[in-house]
Amino acid sequence: xxxxxxxxxxxxxxxxxxxxxxxxxxxxxxLHMEAGEQALMVSPSGAGKSTLLNLIAGLLDPASGTVLxxxxxxxxxxxxxxxxxxxxxxxxIFQTFNLLTGFSALENVMVALLFAGVAERExxxxxxxxxxxxxxxxxxxxxxxxxxxxxxxxxxxxxxxxNPALVLADEPxxxxxxxxxQGAMDLIQSVCREKGAALLCVSHDPSFAGxxxxxxxxxxxxxxxxxxRKEGCES
Amino acid sequence: xxxxxxxxxxxRVRLFSTLTTILTVGxxxxxxxxxxxxxxxxxxxxxxxxxxxxxxxxxxxSPLVAVLNSVFYANPPRRPIPWDRYEQLQTQAPWAYxxxxxxxxxxxxxPVVATTPEMFSRFRxxxxxxWRLQEGRFFENDFEVxxxxxxxxxxxxxxxxxxxxxxxxxxHAGAVxxxxxxxxxxxxxxxxxxxxxEHHVEGQEGEESAAHLHRxxxxxxxxxxxxxxxxHDRAIFTxxxxxxxxxxxxxxxxxxxFDKPGAVEQTTAxxxxxxxxxxxxxxxxxxxxxxxxxxANLPQVFDMLRKDGSLTVAQPTQEVATLFRIVDNINRLxxxxxxxxxxxxxxxxxxxxxxxxxxxRRQIAVMRVLGASAGRIFSLVLTESALIGLCxxxxxxxxxxxxxxxxxxxLRERLGLIIEPAFSPQIMLAVVLVTVALACLAxxxxxxxxxxxxxxKSLRAAA
Numbered sequence: 001x002x003x004x005x006x007x008x009x010x011x012x013x014x015x016x017x018x019x020x021x022x023x024x025x026x027x028x029x030x031l032h033m034e035a036g037e038q039a040l041m042v043s044p045s046g047a048g049k050s051t052l053l054n055l056i057a058g059l060l061d062p063a064s065g066t067v068l069x070x071x072x073x074x075x076x077x078x079x080x081x082x083x084x085x086x087x088x089x090x091x092x093i094f095q096t097f098n099l100l101t102g103f104s105a106l107e108n109v110m111v112a113l114l115f116a117g118v119a120e121r122e123x124x125x126x127x128x129x130x131x132x133x134x135x136x137x138x139x140x141x142x143x144x145x146x147x148x149x150x151x152x153x154x155x156x157x158x159x160x161x162x163n164p165a166l167v168l169a170d171e172p173x174x175x176x177x178x179x180x181x182q183g184a185m186d187l188i189q190s191v192c193r194e195k196g197a198a199l200l201c202v203s204h205d206p207s208f209a210g211x212x213x214x215x216x217x218x219x220x221x222x223x224x225x226x227x228x229r230k231e232g233c234e235s
Numbered sequence: 236x237x238x239x240x241x242x243x244x245x246x247r248v249r250l251f252s253t254l255t256t257i258l259t260v261g262x263x264x265x266x267x268x269x270x271x272x273x274x275x276x277x278x279x280x281x282x283x284x285x286x287x288x289x290x291x292x293x294x295x296x297s298p299l300v301a302v303l304n305s306v307f308y309a310n311p312p313r314r315p316i317p318w319d320r321y322e323q324l325q326t327q328a329p330w331a332y333x334x335x336x337x338x339x340x341x342x343x344x345x346p347v348v349a350t351t352p353e354m355f356s357r358f359r360x361x362x363x364x365x366w367r368l369q370e371g372r373f374f375e376n377d378f379e380v381x382x383x384x385x386x387x388x389x390x391x392x393x394x395x396x397x398x399x400x401x402x403x404x405x406x407h408a409g410a411v412x413x414x415x416x417x418x419x420x421x422x423x424x425x426x427x428x429x430x431x432x433e434h435h436v437e438g439q440e441g442e443e444s445a446a447h448l449h450r451x452x453x454x455x456x457x458x459x460x461x462x463x464x465x466x467h468d469r470a471i472f473t474x475x476x477x478x479x480x481x482x483x484x485x486x487x488x489x490x491x492x493f494d495k496p497g498a499v500e501q502t503t504a505x506x507x508x509x510x511x512x513x514x515x516x517x518x519x520x521x522x523x524x525x526x527x528x529x530x531a532n533l534p535q536v537f538d539m540l541r542k543d544g545s546l547t548v549a550q551p552t553q554e555v556a557t558l559f560r561i562v563d564n565i566n567r568l569x570x571x572x573x574x575x576x577x578x579x580x581x582x583x584x585x586x587x588x589x590x591x592x593x594x595x596r597r598q599i600a601v602m603r604v605l606g607a608s609a610g611r612i613f614s615l616v617l618t619e620s621a622l623i624g625l626c627x628x629x630x631x632x633x634x635x636x637x638x639x640x641x642x643x644x645x646l647r648e649r650l651g652l653i654i655e656p657a658f659s660p661q662i663m664l665a666v667v668l669v670t671v672a673l674a675c676l677a678x679x680x681x682x683x684x685x686x687x688x689x690x691x692k693s694l695r696a697a698a
Contacts, residue, residue, distance in 0.1 A: 054691045057604065080608035087606015094694065098601045102248035110236035115606035123236045158605070 001071045003165045003198035004056065006031040009065035011048070011055055026051055028065075031200075031216060035165065038189060038199040040212035047218050049202035053168045056200070057090050058082045070165045087116040091159030091197065093188065095171040097151050099143040105131060105154045106139040109161050116162040130157040134187065148175060152184050160191050167192050169201040178207075185211060238611070241602075242619045249591055253623065256580075256587045260627020263576040264670055265634035268663065270569050272639055272656050281307075281559065283465040285551030287359040289533055290519040292316070292324065292540065298549030299558060304338070305516035306551060307466040308346040311339050311404060316546065318512035324519075328536045332357035334518040337478050341404045341446075343414065345386045347471045349478030349514075355381070358518050360463040370394050371458035377476040377504065381458040385468035393418060397453040398471075402481055403446030411448055449481050451500070475514070476504050483511040577670070581677040584623050588616060588681035592688075599685050600693035609686045616682040617675060624674020628667040632658075 011026040026048040033039055041049055054060040056067050058074040066073050069089055077085055099108050109127035118126065131139050134153045143151055152175070159167055172188060173181035185208060192199040201212070209215060246253045284306050285291075293301035294314030303309040315337075325333050334354050340347040348354075355366045355373045366373075371394035374381050382392050392398065395418025401411070454473055462468055484502035487493065493500045523530035533550075540548040599612055607615075639656035 050695060051691075054694070059604070059690045059694075080610060083603060083606050083608040086604065092604050098597065098604075098694065100244075100598055100601060102244045107236060107240070107244070111241065111602070112605045114236045114238070114241075115602065115611075117606070120237065 002032050002068070003035045003037070003070060004031065004033040004200065005066075005068040005071075006056070007066050009052075009055065009067060010063045011051060011060065012063045026055075026218065028052065028218060033166070033198040033200065033214075035198055036193060036196045037214065038192065038212050039201070039214040039216055040208055041200060041202040041216045041218060042204065042206070042209065043202075043218040045204050049204075049218060050170055052218060053092070053170050053200075053202060056166070056168060057092060058086050083115075084117060087112070088162055089165045091162065091164035091167040093155055093159045093167065093169040093172045095174040097155040097175070099151055099154055099158075101142070101144050103143060104140045105136055105143055105146065105150070105157075108143055108154055109158045112158045112161050118162065126161055127157070130161045133157075134191070149180055149184070152176065152180075153187065156184075156188055156191060160195060160197070163195055164197050167197050167199045169199065169203075171203055171205075172201065173203075173205070181205070182207075238615055238618070242615060242622060245595070245615075245619060246622070249587075252587050252591065256583050256623055257627045257630060259583045260577075260580040260624060260670060260674070261630035261634050263573060263580040264628050264631020264666055265638055266573040266576060267570070267666055268631065268635035268658065269638045269642065269656075270566060270573055271662055271666075272635070272658050273642060281555040283361045283463065284467070285555060286465070286518075287362050287520060288518040288551060289521050289530065290537060290540070291549045291551055292517040292519060293515065293547050293549070294545070295547050298547055299554050301516070301547045301549045302551050302554040305336060305518075308338065308348075308470060311346070312515035315513035315515055316517070318509065318514065320545075321514055321517060324517060324540075327539065328519075328532075329522040331520040331522045332518070334358050335475065335514040336516045336518065337475055337514045339515065340400045340402055340478055340481065342386075342398055342400050342471050343390055343411070344404065345383075345389070345469050345471055346404075347380075347400050347473060347478070348467075349473050349475045351475060354472060354518075358520070360465050360467045364463070366463070367461040368458050369461045371456070373458055374472065374474055375457075377474050377480070378452060378454045379457045379473065379477075380454045381460060381472045382456055383460050383468040383470045383472075384462035386471055387459045389469070390415070392456050392459070394456050394459060395419070396456045398456060399448055399450050399453055400471075400473075400481065401446055401448050402485060405446040413450070414448060416453065449484070451484065451502075452477070452481055475512075476507070479507050479511045479513075480504060483507050486511065577673065580627065581624075581673040584620055584674050585677040585680055587623075588620055588678060589684065592681055592684045595685070596688050596693040599688045600690040603688070603690045604694070612688070613682045613686040616685045617678045620678025620681065621671050621675050624671045624677075625667070627674070628670035631670070632663055632667065 006028055007030055009026075009028040009031075031039075041052070043049055051060065055062050056069075056074075058067075058077070061075055067075060069085075072085065072089075074082060074085060100111060103111065106124070106127055109130060110123040113123045113126055114120075128139070131154070134157045136150060136153045136157060138146065138150070143154055146154070152172075155172075159169075167188075169188060173184050176184055188201075189199065189211065201208070285302065291298075291301055291305055293305050293312055294316050295301040295304055295312050301312070304312045318335075321333070321335050332353050334350060334357060336354070337349040338346055340349070352373065352375070359365050368381075369384065371381075380398060382390075386392070392415065397416040399414045401414075454477060460468070480502050483506055487502055487506065492498060521530045521533060521536060537548060537550065540546060602612060603609070636656070636658070639658070643656055
């Protein structure tokens with residue numbers, strides 16, 4: 001069973017004032033990834049890469065098409081079930097890390113376990129093991145007092161701690177300098193391989209191309225509509 | 236990690252806002268609790284103070300002032316009543332008792348009530364409750380004193396101690412060096428110690444006179460009263476003669492009696508004249524059946540006594556009721572204000588949480604990505620609001636205890652009113668529950684905002 005199976009996925013942006021019958025903005029005919037497979041989605045900024053990740057994570061609903069994660073169509077799940085499924089099977093790494101300020105590194109990772117429904121007694125040992133694996137020091141320090149590199153590691157640990165089937169990385173190294181970016185990407189890819197998770201990384205950095213065996217691109221049908229307001233069928 | 240940890244972290248991140256909101260709620264809760272408690276306790280204290288007397292006669296300007304001064308020891312009464320007028324009064328009606336009181340001396344700011352043994356044998360400070368002693372006996376001779384429960388605990392007096400009373404009320408109450416000789420210690424002779432000038436106060440006669448310690452007359456403590464939870468607990472009781480002799484001594488000194496060759500600087504009961512024999516009030520109870528506080532002839536006797544323009548006649552129960560009608564209106568106003576403050580504090584919870592939502596959209600979006608449902612986010616914010624309300628309510632209860640005891644001290648000092656704050660657990664629980672319920676209501680709007688946070692938009696804004 002593939003970790004990710006996308007078929008005929010479309011998402012429509014709203015029309016701009018004065019522009020009638022706006023075309024489909026985002027379109028992905030097919031994307032299949034097996035467990036442990038890693039793919040890079042390359043396209044220019046503003047092409048809808050983040051929107052695609054939100055569609056896959058079930059944060060947006062598509063206009064048409066299906067997204068199956070381990071055979072489960074995430075968009076047929078409703079409310080809390082969809083949120084729980086995402087928490088358990090999908091890990092997300094963001095460009096700005098999106099760590100919870102006021103929480104320690106350890107707590108940031110444990111929050112993921114809490115919302116994924118993992119038993120409370122397992123939170124600390126699992127989070128500690130993952131942070132140790134990723135070389136995070138000062139696990140009890142508030143994340144806003146940590147270096148950018150350490151924050152990146154905490155973000156990766158949080159995405160990986162629930163053993164997701166699929167990891168979605170949205171420009172995960174955009175906040176790092178080139179040297180650290182390569183190191184961070186090494187880390188993300190190696191952990192995903194270790195855990196057998198499929199990794200879909202979106203980036204506009206061409207230097208990453210050589211790291212991935214698969215490169216995908218995203219089709220947008222009209223440049224004009226990029227300025228338009230997105231019409232969300234948000235979950 | 237639990238949901239509660241997340242709530243605590245959220246509160247800690249906005250610590251200043253959280254603390255000020257909790258403080259606002261706490262003050263409102265404390266205000267309501269103090270008002271509710273002090274109102275009940277205050278009324279009880281007033282009801283207890285006048286005991287079983289039907290009437291009070293005094294020289295004060297108005298009946299309410301007479302009751303406050305002669306029963307609650309707010310201030311020394313201003314105009315004295317001659318002893319012969321009291322003797323005449325005794326024959327004017329069929330009294331169960333007519334207990335004279337003379338208030339004008341003090342000990343460390345506490346009133347000294349000069350009276351007769353009937354004070355203890357006939358008058359009851361609380362209806363159906365006679366005086367009781369926790370130590371010693373009632374006075375039998377001059378220069379013996381019986382100390383009220385609160386006065387004893389404040390001053391540390393015990394049976395066998397000797398105290399030196401102050402004529403008048405000093406402006407600054409407190410211990411004066413050598414005003415107590417503990418049991419077993421040698422009492423200095425009157426020749427070594429004269430009376431000691433302190434400072435000017437309003438005297439018994441309403442004119443400016445000096446408050447001074449009478450070291451010539453030591454009064455022996457013979458009894459400590461059990462608490463009555465009335466203003467009498469802070470009084471010290473002695474015989475009328477003891478007080479009169481003190482004042483006669485001053486008079487004779489002013490007249491130069493002690494300056495004459497061979498004169499002994501000593502004053503006894505033999506030296507008293509009608510000028511010295513004055514009282515400031517009379518506690519009166521009519522003969523009647525049972526414990527009735529409204530015998531049939533009370534109105535007639537009341538009217539008859541009022542015909543004497545030199546006296547002020549008060550029915551303490553009516554005066555207390557009048558006072559409480561006035562106070563009750565103010566209390567109601569305060570309660571309305573406290574209620575408004577309570578609602579305002581709920582609004583402040585709502586605003587604090589609502590304003591924080593703008594900063595928390597990204598965090599909420601991240602939690603949603605991590606698997607938290609919208610309903611769970613709603614309950615997290617609602618619980619946070621309830622927790623602020625609960626902390627405020629608990630803080631308010633603590634504040635109320637502190638406030639009530641502070642108010643108790645002030646009322647005791649200023650009005651001579653002993654109010655024991657009695658916090659009803661039911662009232663406290665009700666106020667706490669209402670506060671938490673209000674906080675939950677206040678949390679609904681911010682919780683709805685959190686519930687409806689657009690995850691994709693919030694993450695995009697953060698990128």
